[in-house]
Amino acid sequence: MIQDTVTEDIIMRKPKFIAFLFTTIFICFFIFDPSQSIVGHLLEPALGDPEKSGFYGRCVTASMSAVLLVLNLLAISWIPNFRLQVITVWLQLLILFLSFFYSFDLSFEFIRSKIWFMVTQGIFTTLYVSAISIVIASFIAIIGAVAKMSSNGFAYAIASFYTSFFRGLPLLMQVYLIYLGFPQIGYVIDAVPAGIIALSLCYGAYMTEIFRAGIMSIDHGQWEGSRALGFKFGLIMRKIILPQSIPLIIPPTGNQFIAMLKDSSLVSVIGVWELMFLARTLGNKTFNHMEMLITAAMLYWMMTMVLELIQSRIERKYKKQQSR
């Protein structure tokens, strides 16, 4: 998106809006009764026991909370630097989020005792299952994309049947079907290969469309230019078309990889010891479910952030190449 050079007035400078904001926040706080919150406890010396301060106390704590929040928003709006503003808001949301988890009264002792195993076993398995699957899915996608664009009815039919089927079934069902279906025809398959096959086939179907769009977006002059030189189809594809569509394919493929990283949690149902499986099983014995789930959630999130970072690096690299 291209920003306009003329911007409207900053909304946080309008007294009417601030008044509106304050009122809304006040009403919300009043309904949800903040007397047990941190603000409520801070006001204890003035109001006495929050439980007994009644309507008056509720009003005061709600308005105090609203004042603090509005002041905070005002302060953020005065930060002149875009980056700094973003970081501040990020940190505040993160703290809010973590304090929400903190309020669950988690046993950090337990988390500390398990986290190393979750990282070495869980993250490792999650990553390698996803990585192998995305590579296989990419190969399937290239073949699928070419088949879908071909004038051969046979190839087109197979490819469109494949994409239709694997995009049409829930991934969880595909995992079950492959893991439990292969033994039916007398071929027992391990959980990890079954999971990889399911993920590859499912994501290959989605990525077929990504690759097809990438290939289609290349100017037809490239085909004509290479044909006029006497290049054959495979050569044109490998040397001319695919290298040019890769910059277009990479962002959505990165997206797919991030999605797959999390969808790989579905293979936990067939007993692959990846992150989700460990999160469900490790806490079982001692009823520390919440601890393990939140830890796994944080680990997934962190992995995703790292991947997003890598993806943006790669995208920047290709952008530089294009503007050469």
Add this chain to the structure above:
Amino acid sequence: MSETKHNTKGPIISIRQMNKYYGDFHALTDINLEISIGERMVICGPSGSGKSTLIRCLNRLEAHQSGSVNVNGVELHQRMKDIDKVRSEVGMVFQHFNLFPHMTVLENCTAGPMWVNKVPPEDAHNIAMKYLERVNIPEQADKYPAQLSGGQQQRVAIARSLCMHPKVMLFDEPTSALDPEMVSEVLDTMTDLAQSGMTMIVVTHEMGFAKKVADRVVFMDEGRIVESNEPIAFFENPQSDRTKKFLSQVLVH
């Protein structure tokens, strides 16, 4: 130059009673044309008259529906096995250059010889540099197409085709997409090429080029060849009314 005739060497391309349709639209009607080795032919006509379609049929970037197209002794048809060989011997220069943007100028030129003719890399490099020198841009060899001006890109495209040692060169409106100040550098390159004896078929609106270089000018309208003559006769004494009207329109300025 118009007196130089190579008709004795026989035709390299011959088209007989060729018809082409786009669906119901009759794009080319009963085309008969022979191009001799060494001949320089300019095809002109109003836009939509089928001139680009015609030369695109000569290396089968477009298919014709009836009649015959014979290129260098090979009949072009849908089930032919060796179209790539025919194409590698027929150079083509496009209106929009169609260079490969992800490859350097040099790589653009070496690709054809290396991948199609299986020329060793060193020899391909030498061939490429030879033709880049011929189109006067050897110093741009390591740049990417996007770093060059339109005129330079088109000259690279010409060099790229020449690297395949084509027997005939097709030009599909090679100067139409260029800024006015770059037209002459491309036309100069093409004139040089013509003087070296290359067989050329040029679709263009550049009537000056036609007068100076062509052995024969073909005028097309509504998918038919209306008139075909030597340039002096064509420009000084056009036969059909449509040719007269066209010439009065393009030669006014």
